[in-house]
Amino acid sequence: MATKKPSKSANGKKASAKEYEIDHQRLESLVNSMADGVLSTNEKGEIVLYNGAALNVLDVNAIQKGDPIENVLKLTNENKEPLDVKRIILNCKTQTISRDYKLVYEDSSVVSIYLSISPVHLGYGKTGESGYVLIIRDITREKSLEEERDEFISVISHELRTPAAITEGAVSNAIFMLEKTGDLEKINDALETAHKQARYLEDMINDLSTLSRAERGVLEKNIEEINAHDFVKQLEDSYKKQAEEKGLELKVDIDPHLSLLKSVRLYVTEIMQNFITNAIKYTEEGSVTIHAKQKDNGVEFAVSDTGIGISKGDQARVFEKFFRAEDFRTRAQNGTGLGLHVTRKLSQLAEAKISLESELNEGSTFRIFFPNLSK
Numbered sequence: 001m002a003t004k005k006p007s008k009s010a011n012g013k014k015a016s017a018k019e020y021e022i023d024h025q026r027l028e029s030l031v032n033s034m035a036d037g038v039l040s041t042n043e044k045g046e047i048v049l050y051n052g053a054a055l056n057v058l059d060v061n062a063i064q065k066g067d068p069i070e071n072v073l074k075l076t077n078e079n080k081e082p083l084d085v086k087r088i089i090l091n092c093k094t095q096t097i098s099r100d101y102k103l104v105y106e107d108s109s110v111v112s113i114y115l116s117i118s119p120v121h122l123g124y125g126k127t128g129e130s131g132y133v134l135i136i137r138d139i140t141r142e143k144s145l146e147e148e149r150d151e152f153i154s155v156i157s158h159e160l161r162t163p164a165a166i167t168e169g170a171v172s173n174a175i176f177m178l179e180k181t182g183d184l185e186k187i188n189d190a191l192e193t194a195h196k197q198a199r200y201l202e203d204m205i206n207d208l209s210t211l212s213r214a215e216r217g218v219l220e221k222n223i224e225e226i227n228a229h230d231f232v233k234q235l236e237d238s239y240k241k242q243a244e245e246k247g248l249e250l251k252v253d254i255d256p257h258l259s260l261l262k263s264v265r266l267y268v269t270e271i272m273q274n275f276i277t278n279a280i281k282y283t284e285e286g287s288v289t290i291h292a293k294q295k296d297n298g299v300e301f302a303v304s305d306t307g308i309g310i311s312k313g314d315q316a317r318v319f320e321k322f323f324r325a326e327d328f329r330t331r332a333q334n335g336t337g338l339g340l341h342v343t344r345k346l347s348q349l350a351e352a353k354i355s356l357e358s359e360l361n362e363g364s365t366f367r368i369f370f371p372n373l374s375k
């Protein structure tokens, strides 16, 4: 502890050496039980006290009392440039908190640090000792979550702005034409554009909401017995019309030995729907086939198409949030770049494994193995 002289007790009497010793031990155990790192220095910035959590944050085994703070706390800025720690601390006149410092460990890994510096008077009156109490905490995880959230918000607002602006433009055009020209064909075109963009916004909001529920792990987890044969037939019924409207043939290839699949129907359905809508969307000619095959302890589904295909480079990226191929044929279709990202999240919840085979201009096959889950 930093104070060496016996202090006065609450009733104003001088504390005995024993009372002082007890106080000292209480304080030491209090400081040691703190989850945050604590470093205390004298007014010259030399260490007088530290706790175990500080050793953890600094990734060292020991600190010598009397060591200059700059030898113990080697802070850098965001660009990993070393900072004059002693000056930063000795210049503090009131409590100062920062979340922007970094520490570079011996193995050159970098952690983000919360640092609170409080100038303190440890004795009474002007002649009493003074110094600084530093609280340090590793906030690397918090920081990376914050960065990811900021990036996500910026991408989402960008993605939402374009369709919202197009919808607004098309509707005000329609109103203008209604008042001025009454040209029904043009009004109809404008409303169709607005309708398409509104549908796109709706898709995006649905994808976002599923994603958020999947990430928070609050989606239902009812494991049920799914009749894989009937399930594929239902998918065929649901998508037959959509495929036919595009001039595509929708086929099914079902293993006659399919047994019941134990999984979460919501996940299996969402995933397969994403694969099928993509296959129809990114295929101009030919067919889309839904496959179901019995495997040990589970069922493997696949959706193959004879569509535009995915280049080798893009195959590694299609499951990323907001990724869409640059290909003009992809861009000609509405899309959010969220479907496959959601699919991957859901597949993790269903403990399923996805694989992708594709050849540019030839077609793609998205394959997924669902294991039987136990209740």
Ligand code: ADP
Binding pocket: 274, 278, 279, 282, 305, 307, 308, 309, 310, 318, 323, 324, 325, 326, 330, 334, 335, 336, 337, 338, 339, 340, 341, 364
């Ligand atoms: P979206 O279809 O809304 O753009 P997805 O996350 O579902 O978003 O797909 C991401 C990207 O992967 C698509 O933009 C497209 O580039 C590519 N992709 C997905 N499925 C197929 C497919 N069956 N054929 C070709 N490209 C595909």
